[in-house]
Amino acid sequence: MSAKIIDGKKIAAEMREAxxxxxxxxxxxxxxxIVGENPASQVYVRNKERACIEAGIRSEVxxxxxxxxxxxVMARIDLLNKDPxxxxxxxxxxxxxxxxxxxxxxxxxxxxxxxxxxPCNMGTLFLGNPGLQPCTPHGIMKMLEHEKVxxxxxxxxxxGASNIVGKPMAVMLLSKGATVxxxxxxxxxxxxxxxxxxxxxxxxxxxxxxxxxxxxxxxxVIDVGMNRLQDGRLCGDVDFDSASxxxxxxxxxxxxxxxxxxAMLLENTVEAEExxxxx
Numbered sequence: 001m002s003a004k005i006i007d008g009k010k011i012a013a014e015m016r017e018a019x020x021x022x023x024x025x026x027x028x029x030x031x032x033x034i035v036g037e038n039p040a041s042q043v044y045v046r047n048k049e050r051a052c053i054e055a056g057i058r059s060e061v062x063x064x065x066x067x068x069x070x071x072x073v074m075a076r077i078d079l080l081n082k083d084p085x086x087x088x089x090x091x092x093x094x095x096x097x098x099x100x101x102x103x104x105x106x107x108x109x110x111x112x113x114x115x116x117x118x119p120c121n122m123g124t125l126f127l128g129n130p131g132l133q134p135c136t137p138h139g140i141m142k143m144l145e146h147e148k149v150x151x152x153x154x155x156x157x158x159x160g161a162s163n164i165v166g167k168p169m170a171v172m173l174l175s176k177g178a179t180v181x182x183x184x185x186x187x188x189x190x191x192x193x194x195x196x197x198x199x200x201x202x203x204x205x206x207x208x209x210x211x212x213x214x215x216x217x218x219x220x221v222i223d224v225g226m227n228r229l230q231d232g233r234l235c236g237d238v239d240f241d242s243a244s245x246x247x248x249x250x251x252x253x254x255x256x257x258x259x260x261x262x263a264m265l266l267e268n269t270v271e272a273e274e275x276x277x278x279x
Contacts, residue, residue, distance in 0.1 A: 002244060002245065003221070003243075003244040003245075003246075003247040003248055003249055003250040004248065004249050004250075005244075005249075005250060005251070005252055006143055006147055006222075006249055006250065006251045006252075006256060007255070008139075008143065008251060008252075008255055008256040008257055008258065008259045008260050009255050009259045011142070011143055011146050011259075011260065011263075012139075012259035012260050012262065012263035013259075015142065015260075015263045015267065016051065016054065016055050016263055016266060019055050019263075019266055019267060019270055020055060020056055022270050022274070023055055023056040023057060023270060024056070026270065026273045026274060027058070027085075027273070028057050028058065028087045028088065028269045028270050028272070028273035029057070029058040029059075029060065029085050029086045029087055029088070029269075029273075030048075030052055030057055030058065030059050030060070030086070030087070030088040030089075030090065030114065030265075030269045031059075031060045031061075031062060031080050031083075031086045031088070031089050031090070032045055032048060032049070032059065032060070032061050032062065032090045032091075032092060033062045033064070033073060033076065033077070033089070033090070033091045033092065034061065034062070034063050034064070034092040035063075035064040035065075035066065035068055035073060035091075035092075035095055035096055035099070036064075036065070036066035036095075036096050037066065038094065041092045041093075041094070044092060045061060045092055047262060048090070048262055048265060049061055051262045051263075051265075051266060052266065052269075055266050057266060057269055057270070058085075060086070062076060064076075066096055068096075070098070070099050070100065070103070070104065073091075073099075073104060074103075074104060074107050077089060077091075077104070077107050077108055078107070080112070081107075081108065081109040081112060084276075086112065087112060087269060087272045087273035087276060088112055088114035088265075088268065088269035088272050088273075089108045089109070089112045089113065089114065090114055090115055090265070091104055091105060091108070091115075105117050105118065106118060106119060110132075111132075111272060111275060111276065112272055113132055114132060114135075114265055114268040114269050114272055115134065115135060115265070115268075116131075116132045116133045116134035116135060116138070116168070116268065117134065117163065117164065118132075121133070121134075122134075122163070122168070125168055125171055125172070126171055128175055132268050132271060132272060133168070133172075133264075133268070134164060134165070134168045135261045135262075135264035135265045135268065136164065136165050136169075136203075136224060136257060136260075136261045136264075137165055137168045137169035137172050138172070138264045138268075139257060139260030139261050139263060139264040140169065140172075140201065140222055140224075140257060140260065141172050141173075141176075142260060142263075142264070143222070143251070143257075143260055144199070144220070144222075147220075147249055149199065149220050149249065151173060151176040151177060151178050151199065152176060152177030152178070153177060153178075153179075154178050154179070154198040154199055155178070155179050155181070155196055155197055155198045155199070156170075156173040156178040156179070156180050156181070156197065156198065156199040156200075156201070157180075157181045157182075157183065157193050157194055157196065157197035157199070157200050157201070158170045158173070158180065158181070158182050158183065158201045158203070159183045159190065159194065159200070159201065159202040159203065159204055159209070159210065159237070160183070160184070160201075160202065160203035160204040160205075160224070161182050161183075161184040162203065165201075165203040165224055166182060166184075166203055167182075169201055169203070170182050173199070173201075178199065181193055181196075181197075185204075190209075190210075190214070191213070191214040194210055194214045194215065194216075195214055195215070195216050196216065197215075197216055197219055198216065198218075198219055198220065199219065199220045199222070200215065200216075200219050200220065200221045200222065201222040201224065202221070202222070202223055202224060202225060202236070202237040202238050203224035203225065203237065204225065204237050205225055205226075205227065205237065206225070206227070206237055207225070207227040207229060207235050207236075207237070208235060208236075208237070208238070208239040209225075209237045209238070210237060210238045210239065210243065211238075211239045211242050211243065212239060212241075212242025212243045212244075212245055212246050213242070215238075215243045215246040215247055216246070217246055218246075218247070218248045219246065219247050219248065220247065220248060220249045220250075221238055221243055221247040221249070221250040221251070222250075222251050222256075222257065223236035223237055223238040223240070223250070223251050223252075223253050223256060223257065224236075224237065224257050225237030225238070225253065226253060226254070226258065234253060234254055235253060236251075236252075236253030236256075238250075238253075240252065240253065
């Protein structure tokens with residue numbers, strides 16, 4: 001079997017195009033805070049800014065130097081929380097080592113938390129209530145929906161238990177009727193679990209961790225990893241060549257999950273603006 005590639009760039013472009021009509025009716029504004037000069041973070045922020053411009057969303061990038069204090073950044077967040085022209089606030093991670101990232105993220109107003117990381121938004125997700133959802137797992141669910149993947153009754157295995165991807169991913173799959181297994185760094189015999197997965201989501205940040213012999217014939221494989229090898233090439237957490245021989249559907253790296261994450265950030269920004277009308 002040779003897997004069909006799930007084109008995240010194409011799906012994300014369709015979603016961004018559909019958002020333009022909603023943006024015209026509103027005037028959503030997104031503020032992105034970046035601290036320091038991490039090259040990868042700067043690339044991510046530029047990509048987010050470019051996507052906002054294309055969708056017609058006002059975007060404000062607020063850059064702090066590496067030595068900025070946590071108090072200074074939180075003071076700026078406080079102003080943005082109170083600014084009626086700003087509907088979404090995003091703090092680009094990672095923050096410098098002298099920051100308490102959890103404290104900074106929790107200081108963002110839940111209604112403007114377009115990353116979906118605030119405890120209130122995580123709580124509504126776990127309770128199955130409407131709210132701003134974490135962008136990457138939400139984007140994955142949109143991909144599965146686009147590809148008409150049946151989730152109910154299937155066995156989904158999530159490799160990685162982070163608050164950003166793994167845990168919310170498991171909850172979203174569970175809410176759609178999947179039987180969910182979560183694997184982490186302490187899991188023994190990882191392949192035993194992955195080979196039983198109808199839907200396999202891998203998000204651990206380890207290059208080519210999952211190989212073809214660890215994939216069930218006909219599985220749907222979602223690779224969230226983005227790793228740079230010593231020769232400069234990008235690769236995922238799944239060995240694409242061997243896994244694509246077993247899977248029915250598979251995401252590439254790059255061009256798979258990444259574009260969907262940005263598309264969902266834009267959707268969350270528009271959603272936050274629309275919610276502000278109803279409050």
